[in-house]
Amino acid sequence: MFLSLDAGNSNIVISFFDPLSREWTREFRLETRANLSEAELNQRIGLYLLENEIRVDAITRIGISSVVPEVNRTLESFSRNFLRKEPYLISGRSYERLPIRTEKPDEIGSDLMCNVMAAYTRYQSACVVVDFGTALTFTVVSASGEVLGVNIVPGIKTALKSLFTNTAKLPEVRLEVPASAIGRDTVHSIQAGVIYGYVGLVNGMLDAIFDELGSATPVIGTGGLSHLLPKLEHRFDHIDRRLTVEGIRLITEANNT
Ligand SMILES: Nc1ncnc2c1ncn2[C@@H]1O[C@H](COP(=O)(O)OP(=O)(O)O)[C@@H](O)[C@H]1O
Ligand SMILES: CC(C)(COP(=O)(O)O)[C@@H](O)C(=O)NCCC(=O)O
Ligand SMILES: [K+]
Numbered sequence: 001m002f003l004s005l006d007a008g009n010s011n012i013v014i015s016f017f018d019p020l021s022r023e024w025t026r027e028f029r030l031e032t033r034a035n036l037s038e039a040e041l042n043q044r045i046g047l048y049l050l051e052n053e054i055r056v057d058a059i060t061r062i063g064i065s066s067v068v069p070e071v072n073r074t075l076e077s078f079s080r081n082f083l084r085k086e087p088y089l090i091s092g093r094s095y096e097r098l099p100i101r102t103e104k105p106d107e108i109g110s111d112l113m114c115n116v117m118a119a120y121t122r123y124q125s126a127c128v129v130v131d132f133g134t135a136l137t138f139t140v141v142s143a144s145g146e147v148l149g150v151n152i153v154p155g156i157k158t159a160l161k162s163l164f165t166n167t168a169k170l171p172e173v174r175l176e177v178p179a180s181a182i183g184r185d186t187v188h189s190i191q192a193g194v195i196y197g198y199v200g201l202v203n204g205m206l207d208a209i210f211d212e213l214g215s216a217t218p219v220i221g222t223g224g225l226s227h228l229l230p231k232l233e234h235r236f237d238h239i240d241r242r243l244t245v246e247g248i249r250l251i252t253e254a255n256n257t
Contacts, residue, residue, distance in 0.1 A: 002019065003062045004252075005064045007066035007071050009032060017245075056084060060085075061252060064089045064248070092107075097254055101147065125218065131222050131243075132221065133223040135154065138150065155225065156198050163194075171190075175191075176191055195228070195230070221239040222240055226239050
């Protein structure tokens with residue numbers, strides 16, 4: 001069993017890949033906190049393994065992608081001590097023997113490189129990966145697997161939260177698709193503004209990218225919030241919630257020395 005640990009700014013996603021069925025069989029999420037302790041991981045993940053009847057020695061390989069440096073040592077140390085396996089932490093050096101390339105291996109988020117690895121392996125063509133996480137990112141990949149660039153904007157929930165945090169009268173609202181684009185009360189106004197606004201943002205960003213490239217490419221969506229925006233289905237060739245963890249697996253395998 002391959003275990004992937006994907007530490008994003010909101011969640012640490014723990015996913016299990018069964019090499020026999022070649023499928024991701026289980027996943028669960030913990031909230032990302034800088035002060036996450038090893039004892040807490042032992043307890044939470046230990047309980048999960050017990051409840052799902054997964055033996056520690058059934059885990060044969062562990063790959064980690066983290067864009068939250070504060071949790072790296074805890075995840076590595078948990079893997080060594082509790083799971084009794086040396087994990088593979090994806091870093092700027094992990095991309096050297098891959099079919100994908102980047103000019104800034106130490107700067108680009110490893111989650112974005114994982115997305116690119118999974119998308120490029122699947123499509124073998126130029127593509128754009130849109131990741132709806134804490135940040136909303138667009139990663140542009142060339143036909144030869146080169147990362148041409150990235151766009152980063154606040155993610156949908158992040159934008160909603162900053163509106164609530166920075167105003168006196170705006171409440172925190174649930175992220176729900178409203179019935180109409182024109183808001184009829186404050187809650188509706190915020191939901192309509194954020195949801196329909198982000199539909200426009202995604203459309204506008206993709207148009208600008210394709211203008212600059214000179215042609216359109218396949219678009220792959222991923223991230224916890226990828227299902228949320230209505231009327232965008234036609235812009236995505238594929239939505240794959242497991243793109244990042246699949247990339248963690250592929251990059252870990254490619255570096256398996
Ligand atoms: N299935 C889901 N339904 C609704 N919200 C989700 C789901 N999965 C994740 N989220 C939320 O989406 C946001 C982004 O999650 P995620 O893509 O895991 O971000 P990150 O990689 O930045 O941690 C988080 O606020 C998370 O709680
Ligand atoms: C852009 C990100 C914040 C996205 O993180 P996420 O939303 O998945 O938590 C992360 O990939 C990151 O910290 N990247 C480093 C900067 C860069 O990619 O250029
Ligand atoms: K992510």
